[in-house]
Amino acid sequence: MRADRLVKLVLLLRHHKMLSATALAAELEVSPRTVLRDVEALSTAGVPVYAERGRNGGFALLPGFQTELTGLNHDEALALLIAGSRRGAQVFGLGSALASAMLKVADALPESYRHTAAGKARRLLIDPDTDLLERRTTAEEIPDALVTEIRRAVFNGHKLRINYTAKNQKPQWRTIDPIGLVTVKDQGYLLATKDGADRTYRLSRIKAAEELDCPANRPEHVDLGKAWQDRGTRFRTGGEQTTVTLRLDPAKRSQLLDTALTVTTEDDRLTATFQDAWHAEWALWQLGTSAEALSPQWLRTKLRDRAAAIVTRYG
Template sequence: MRADRLVSLVLLLRRHGRLTADTLARELEVSTRTVLRDIEALSVAGVPVYAERGRHGGFSLLPGFRTELTGLNHDEALALLTAGSGRGEQVLGLGSALASAVRKVVDALPESRLATASDAARRFLVDPETDLLSRRPVTDEVPDAVMTEVRRAVLAGHKLRIHYAAAGQAPQWRTVDPIGLVTVRDRGYLLATRAGEDRTYRLSRVVAAEELPEAAQRPNRVDLDRIWRERSARFLADGHITVLVRVNPARREDLLDTAVAVRAEEPDEDGGLRLELTYQDAWHAEWALWQLGTDVEALAPRSLRVALRDRAAAIVARYEDPS
């Protein structure tokens, strides 16, 4: 851990020229005292780092202290820099590791490629914090300690003990055989088996976790994409409701935001869109379609049409002019 931090410290100084101890501490997520100890360790090791006193002082490296990585072309460097701007890594707790890796890549790029790649990366924005309607994305919060234990067990192939709070239930301890980790729309999931049965756990509901020394019962090779598709199909078939709707194309995205899944989509002869959607249950479907008013029409099942009609009739009766 300290060796990685020392490398990151050197790369930060290489990149920015001069930084204060407080700034370095924030970047490295350590205390100022730790930064000062690291600076001293670098000096003892022969790294040419020196302090500048005064109001605008800080720590710097002697010019020319760098290595070059010539194997990356422009598009490869751009891909790495752009990946470092996304938020997906936050779900699996790899944000700090990715930031450190990007610093190393940036520092190793030849000067001729560094300027153009950095400028190009600034023109790409991946997953901003808000969309055009100023809606902030909902990202699952997973404690670092929990994510570290889960990730270690997955990579080491060890059994995992988790304190898991299923929806509407109190947390319970359970021991699982972890298979892999999946992120979907800033939500993280642990794919595992328990007593030989397939299980999918939402990471934000894991209250505590402990990697166990026993080897997990799982195959040596895994196709996470296939496993995820299979489990998604089973999930959608278990207790959900499928509805057929006609929607104004301008409200398509609003409608999709409320659905669990889209099963089919085709243009309608009147210029609208026909979609076959999956919702959690009848109440969920009724609530979702009600939000869009007359921009959407439920075509099937009939019970959903009746529920929406009765709701509309009740609203009309409530606001009817008594006079």
């Protein structure tokens, strides 16, 4: 841990030119006294760190102390810098590691690219925390320790014991063979097999995990993209699908397409297929008065009862 901290300290000084002991302590999440000991250790090791005294003083490196990453063009340098803003790493518990890695990348860029690429990167915002209506778009919050345990089992090829809460069920322990991790729209999933059958687990529903000291029963090589696509196909075509006939404001058609499995048009009516009854009811409720479910009757009844409950509450 200390070796990583010393490297980060050097990179911080390279990036900021000069920082006080207090600022370094905040960045490194240690005490100022620890920073002073680390600076002394770097000096003893031959790293040219010096102290500038005074109100605006701090620690700095002698000019010219760096290792460059050569062979990059401007677009490649820019791509590396903006990659650090992607939130998939946060879903997999790698947020701090990514931040540290991007600091190293920025420090290693050739001098001619570092400032121009950083300036351009500031004009690109990837996946902000809210949309224009101030609705939160942050990734699911999953404890780093939990994701680390899952990730370790995936990478080591070991069986994994998880405490999982399936929808409308109580938490249950199960032993699985992990295959890979996937993130979609800031939601993390664990692809695995259980007793030879494909399983997909939502990371946010895993309450505890334990890597087991025995090899997972899984193929040596995997095409994770194809595995995800195959599971998506089975999800869309499996289960007790529900078909709904409805009228819809044309302006809301794209919203319906985002939730339905299929949509067909006949005259002024649409026929939409949903994964199950719950998804059908949820999708039609989200459309509000822009849609009218014509059939099945049970869906009309459920939507009417929902609306009546709202009227009763606010009437």
